Amino acid sequence: MKAKVKQAIFSLNDELDMFPETIMITVQRKDLETVVNHLHHSGEEWSNQSAFGYAIAAAESIGMSAEDIQRLVGAMASECDWKTLDRAADVYRKSDY
Incomplete structure (x- = not known):
């Protein structure tokens, strides 16, 4: 899962650099859940x-x-x-x- 999280974060960071400061971005729920779950459970092995x-x-x-x-x-x-x-x-x- 760490690879998926890193990929999602890097992809999102790359996309954010291309947009102005105020914008609404749509992401797939499973990608968002992957990142949130990683952050929530980051202390677990x-x-x-x-x-x-x-x-x-x-x-x-x-x-x-x-x-x-x-x-x-x-x-x-x-x-x-x-x-x-x-x-x-x-x-x-x-x-x-």
Whole structure:
């Protein structure tokens, strides 16, 4: 996630230099959430890559097929794009697992 945050910040900085002092800029919600979540959780040692690594290791340890692991990783990537860390934690806390 750090790479995404840096990319979003640098991209935004480059775009801001081209505009006058007073202007309204539209950004995609997921880009804004990425930056806000990074700033909010910057003290934590967590990344989506860590979560994917845990999931892949667990899936391999129970003998899931490569195809099923790929599907799991794809689904996780989609969820990471749309859920904040807090929302994902809430899903876990409310689950039967």
